[in-house]
Amino acid sequence: MNWPKHFTLTNQPTPITKLDRMSALYPDYEVYLKRDDLTGVELTGNKVRKLDFLVAEARLQGAERVITCGGIQSNHCRATAFYAQKIGLNTTLVLKGEKPRQATGNYLLNQLLGVDIKIISQEEYQQVDAIMADLAESYSEPCYVIPEGGSNYVGAWGYAKAFDEIMQQMPEVETIVVATGSGGTHAGLLLGKLLFKSDVTIISVNVCDDAAFFKNKIVRILNEVREHYALDFSVSEDDVHIIDGYVGQGYAKVGDKEIEAIKRVARIEGFVLDPVYGIKAWLGFEDALQNNTLPGQRVLFIHTGGIFGLFPFADLFGNVDRS
Numbered sequence: 568m569n570w571p572k573h574f575t576l577t578n579q580p581t582p583i584t585k586l587d588r589m590s591a592l593y594p595d596y597e598v599y600l601k602r603d604d605l606t607g608v609e610l611t612g613n614k615v616r617k618l619d620f621l622v623a624e625a626r627l628q629g630a631e632r633v634i635t636c637g638g639i640q641s642n643h644c645r646a647t648a649f650y651a652q653k654i655g656l657n658t659t660l661v662l663k664g665e666k667p668r669q670a671t672g673n674y675l676l677n678q679l680l681g682v683d684i685k686i687i688s689q690e691e692y693q694q695v696d697a698i699m700a701d702l703a704e705s706y707s708e709p710c711y712v713i714p715e716g717g718s719n720y721v722g723a724w725g726y727a728k729a730f731d732e733i734m735q736q737m738p739e740v741e742t743i744v745v746a747t748g749s750g751g752t753h754a755g756l757l758l759g760k761l762l763f764k765s766d767v768t769i770i771s772v773n774v775c776d777d778a779a780f781f782k783n784k785i786v787r788i789l790n791e792v793r794e795h796y797a798l799d800f801s802v803s804e805d806d807v808h809i810i811d812g813y814v815g816q817g818y819a820k821v822g823d824k825e826i827e828a829i830k831r832v833a834r835i836e837g838f839v840l841d842p843v844y845g846i847k848a849w850l851g852f853e854d855a856l857q858n859n860t861l862p863g864q865r866v867l868f869i870h871t872g873g874i875f876g877l878f879p880f881a882d883l884f885g886n887v888d889r890s
């Protein structure tokens with residue numbers, strides 16, 4: 568495959584492991600986990616695969632600074648700041664919300680890196696693309712703007728390449744399930760499926776908005792990829808499979824159900840999912856295992872990282888007794 572120019576700063580391929588106890592709980596399936604949380608420490612998670620391509624593109628365009636946006640605890644923003652640091656680019660983060668009283672999680676990591684941070688309100692965030700464009704004009708150095716979540720026609724290549732990686736590691740996989748927050752990971756996996764003309768089913772569980780929103784967004788990203796790189800494939804909303812119904816109390820809102828599930832998964836299989844993305848996707852995944860609605864038998868859940876997003880919710884875990 569002729570991949571667009573990219574860096575590979577992280578640990579790839581990430582391991583795939585069989586979840587024996589989960590497989591025993593759901594005997595119709597063999598359940599596997601792809602550890603994309605193990606791409607790195609500062610560079611943990613799905614965002615860094617997109618950044619392999621986005622930061623390379625920034626470099627190609629001669630940028631000296633990257634500007635991106637997300638929530639106060641955005642994994643994408645933390646990953647961008649560390650990626651840019653390693654490549655020698657400056658970073659500006661436009662963060663939505665309120666300055667935390669105590670720096671923790673991803674916000675703490677951004678602060679210790681000393682990147683430029685601009686905090687804006689939820690309302691102002693509606694205009695975040697315009698705000699980032701204005702900021703880019705305000706710097707004397709050339710800037711490269713990365714949209715929310717790195718989810719565009721450049722970032723999508725990261726998960727097309729991950730799809731190829733999965734096929735080499737586990738050609739027998741039948742269904743891949745992942746979280747969707749801004750659509751880029753799902754779009755990238757689907758791009759890989761289309762490029763390699765694969766039969767694997769790609770499904771995501773949305774952690775915000777709804778299935779209609781993401782079907783539209785993911786097709787839009789893929790159409791942009793096709794146009795920008797003059798590729799030959801067609802895709803429609805029917806090709807985008809979303810499990811809806813696991814947003815819970817809202818994006819980045821965490822209830823007892825998620826907290827209990829994080830503890831349960833950790834105690835059954837010994838890995839930790841984050842409260843904003845991973846656990847909500849997992850709840851959708853487990854219900855589908857339970858209801859036998861996933862195609863095929865060999866199913867792979869992608870752990871997309873997000874561990875630093877756990878710590879701002881420490882209070883919700885109480886004293887984490889075993890009850």
Ligand SMILES: Cc1ncc(COP(=O)(O)O)c(C=O)c1O
Binds near residue numbers: 746751841872
């Ligand atoms: C840990 C984690 N998992 C999943 C996602 C969802 O990925 P995407 O934004 O590509 O849909 C994100 C970011 O949004 C994330 O930070």
